[in-house]
Amino acid sequence: MPYSEEEFIMLSSLQHYTFCPRRCALIHKDQCWAENYLTVKGDLFHSRVDSYPIEKRKGFRTEFSMPICSSELGIVGKADVVEIRYQGKEIREVYPVEYKSGKPKHSTGNEVQLCAQVLCLEEMMGISIEIGYLYYGKDRRRIPIEMSQNLREEVAHTTHSIHQMLREEQLPPPIKKPHCKSCSLKEECQPNLSAKPRAVRSWINRILDKEGGAL
Known part of the structure; x- marks a missing residue:
């Protein structure tokens, strides 16, 4: 159609x-x-x-x-x-x-x-x-x-x-790949966050703990 x-x-x-x-x-x-x-x-x-x-x-x-x-x-x-x-x-x-x-x-x-x-x-x-x-x-x-x-x-x-x-x-989630280096939107995309998901989750939980919640 x-x-x-x-x-x-x-x-x-x-x-x-x-x-x-x-x-x-x-x-x-x-x-x-x-x-x-x-x-x-x-x-x-x-x-x-x-x-x-x-x-x-x-x-x-x-x-x-x-x-x-x-x-x-x-x-x-x-x-x-x-x-x-x-x-x-x-x-x-x-x-x-x-x-x-x-x-x-x-x-x-x-x-x-x-x-x-x-x-x-x-x-x-x-x-x-x-x-x-x-x-x-x-x-x-x-x-x-x-x-x-x-x-x-x-x-x-x-x-x-x-x-x-x-x-x-x-x-779509960020996925770090070699071509990320040439991308003009790497700062907005933050592909490095996908490379260390546990560290990111721990950081988010620490922030939420301070505000009375957690993931």
Whole structure:
């Protein structure tokens, strides 16, 4: 059943969720945000792409910062670049290009975000898209990503999980992982609390004892 516009989640939440469900909840549920070097670098990189004008030449059109959405998945956002090839007035080929300021990563977050853009474009334009591209500023090259059935199913599962998470009252618990060091929300998240649960519980009990209660 299609989602209503009031239920739409941001396209960026998919990458946040694959990086860390708690980070996704802090940003998209609690409206919490903090900058660090990596977020500022990424914002500056994308601002340059977003400022480009539409490019047109015979049989080819490039859209920058194109608004996209999917009522089937309940997501809305923008595609950095969408390249469209024509034959006459008929659209022959469409593929999005997602820009990243760094270098290729081992996680699937970027691929999931790109595939979500493909699913939005397919729904909006009534076409089939077999490939998209990730452009990494560090290497200055495009990497083609096949829109496989497994990747499409991962996007559907991720969006469903985010919708369900946003409906729940509690945030996902903090879990300390190596990538916490690069997260701009580590102070708000407090992942170190999950590393020493007994010590944290003892500290909470000491505070509550002073106030006449305990866990």
